[in-house]
Amino acid sequence: MKIATWNINGIKARLAVAPAWLKEAEPDIAVFQEIKSIDENFPREVFEELGYEVHTHGQKGFNGVAILSKVPLEDVERGLPGDPSDEQARFISALAPLGDRMIRIACLYLPNGNPVDTEKFPYKLAWMERLIDWAKEKLETEEDFILAGDYNVIAQPIDCYDPAVWEGDALCRPESRDAFYRLCNLGLTDALRATSDEQVFTFWDYQAGAWPKNNGIRIDHLMMSPGITDSLLECQVDKHVRAWEKPSDHVPIWIKLKS
């Protein structure tokens, strides 16, 4: 079972690159962030023709998440619980078969949080508390899960080309890292770090020649609940996709699980 996450930065702008990558990588399940589309306008036929069922949680202009799957999904849930007044579309999940059991695949687009002196930063931190509560609830009910997506958190200095440049940024503020570590410390495993000590990036800004200079950061993560960790075979980042024509500023990251 191959499961991938990718912030595609606009589905309509990625109608060449996204199918091309799916044909090459052939994930069983792919979750997308920043589809920047309402559900009605998502070009689902493009992906259905490739053998995927498509579930979206969209929003006009910004945000929006989607799950594509070649295996039949059940119990699709849209939105992150904990704040009925939150209208931003940043979370979708569904049950998928892994061997003889069902696990929950969750797709998240965690708020950026900049600038930190605006309401955006407390919104990010509150959203992270809701995410921690979601994970706690799933752990208590023993529903295994993979939390995949754009976390907008630089967890450690190695995950950033120049930590000094990012000092004070919402992506590595102590409050953001603290919440991320508290999520991890529930017992989750960072799939990339479980398989590699190398410096690996998943995002390179469009600006300032970030890609040719390799000024990247690692903010796209696949976090696994304890019951899944033993099934992990491999975790890779498809860095080459960033060099394709009309790329997203993020690249796909994926795992392979036993059965």
Place this chain on the structure above:
DNA sequence: ATGGCCGGCGCAGCCGGA
């Protein structure tokens, strides 16, 4: 040497992103 972008919306230029 410095600074450098892109997508959506909607048809100009602004907002949002990281």
